[in-house]
Amino acid sequence: MxxxxxxxxxxxxxxxxxxxxxxxxxxxxxxxxxxxxxxxxxxxxxxxxxxxxxxxxxxxxxxxxxxxxxxxxxxxxxxxxxxxxxxxxxxxxxxxxxxxxxxxxxxxxxxxxxxxxxxxxxxxxxxxxxxxxxxxxxxxxxxxxxxxxxxxxxxxxxxxxxxxRGAGATMKLAVNGIVHALNMALSEALVLAERAGVDRGAAYEVIASSAVAAPFVEYKRQAFEHPEEASVAFSLDLVDKDLDLILQLAERVDLTMQQAAANRGMAERAVTAGLGSQDMSAVAGLLRGELGS
Structure with missing residues (x-):
């Protein structure tokens, strides 16, 4: 045994x-x-x-x-x-x-x-x-x-x-809803700073030292700063799957989740662009116009 x-x-x-x-x-x-x-x-x-x-x-x-x-x-x-x-x-x-x-x-x-x-x-x-x-x-x-x-x-x-039984699965969807929102917000903020002329590393240093410095920000740092070296920790096709489950649960409990719906739209865009097997941080590359078709 x-x-x-x-x-x-x-x-x-x-x-x-x-x-x-x-x-x-x-x-x-x-x-x-x-x-x-x-x-x-x-x-x-x-x-x-x-x-x-x-x-x-x-x-x-x-x-x-x-x-x-x-x-x-x-x-x-x-x-x-x-x-x-x-x-x-x-x-x-x-x-x-x-x-x-x-x-x-x-x-x-x-x-x-x-x-x-x-x-x-x-x-x-x-x-x-x-x-x-x-x-x-x-x-x-x-x-x-x-x-x-x-x-x-x-x-x-x-x-x-x-x-x-069932409460654990519910809480996981609630937590992942926040994770996916953080990933989207971080991607947009980083690309915004870059487009406006701020160095990527300097921008990330500020974000990681600021009031929004959640553990997610720190452990995704390498993936966002050096995407060409990033391994896949959480693929975008699974992000898309999660957001579908989150919105299905929201519908069952009669809740409108505008943030999750917007995030699902971006996840679907990423998967449609052929990025489903890439790490969730690849959303930043999609926003830069470096990835996807």
Whole structure:
């Protein structure tokens, strides 16, 4: 038996696997594209399972880190899914950014399988994962959240129990709404200063030292100042997906979000321009006219 099964070895999942392995946690991996999981396993020493069910059967705690709602449903359901393999009483933490309705939909299925399902999305990008400083926002029963704390301690700076199942996914969309607004505002402000003749580095130094110097501003500094060297921490196609989910949730609760709607318009423009696989900071390049078609 491993300590944790990790389903999904994309950027965030791979970083989680590395941080857990460095902490001495025994991890088993599954990814739909096996070669991706094997590459992570080679770096971390983790085992690779043939199916999500096999991975879930191998550990008392399961973390899922997947791209979207359809990927989450596929990973949980069916004879090769998490719920088919997880042992009764297993703790499953769904850390993806998804619609709260998907968590509520899967909840009764998990209950029927005897699995303790928590929606446990995180705030923080790959460098934050690698430092073990994620903020977990968890929805679910309090005793299950308490059980989860020890398992995710190597990854977490803070764990907040935000309410019942679905509340974690809701809070992740709320947080990401702010992140995407910051990214847009920062892109516009930086390009405005540059167009008016201010050196990019000097402009960023002022922004990063000012009242708006959120942690996002600091950890995106390299990406904005030297975009040609930036790695992809949060791709624009995922930004577009998030903003769709945020506005769908807003519609369900009868809220108008003009900022989010404007940001979705820019995200759609970036994806249409062929920038979907680029980092979110590429919005600044699009505004400069350097990127896109």
């Amino acid at each position: 491993a300590d944790i099964a990790l389903i999904g070895t994309g950027r965030m999942g791979a970083a989680m696997a590395g941080t857990l392995a460095r902490s001495g946690t025994d991890v088993v991996l599954f990814n739909r594209t096996r070669a991706t999981a094997e590459a992570v396993a080679e770096q971390t020493g983790a085992a690779v399972a043939r199916t999500a069910a096999e991975a879930a059967a191998s550990a008392p705690v399961v973390l899922t880190s997947l791209s979207d709602d359809n990927a989450v449903r596929a990973a949980f359901r069916g004879p090769e899914g998490v719920l088919a393999g997880a042992t009764r009483g297993a703790l499953v933490l769904e850390t993806s950014t998804i619609d709260p309705q998907t968590v509520l939909e899967l909840g009764p299925e998990a209950d029927a399988a005897g699995v303790r399902l928590l929606d446990a999305p995180v705030s923080g990008s790959v460098p934050v994962v690698e430092r073990g400083e994620l903020v977990f926002m968890i929805g679910g029963e309090a005793d299950a959240v308490d059980r989860a704390r020890d398992a995710i301690a190597p990854l977490a700076r803070k764990v907040v129990h935000v309410g019942d």
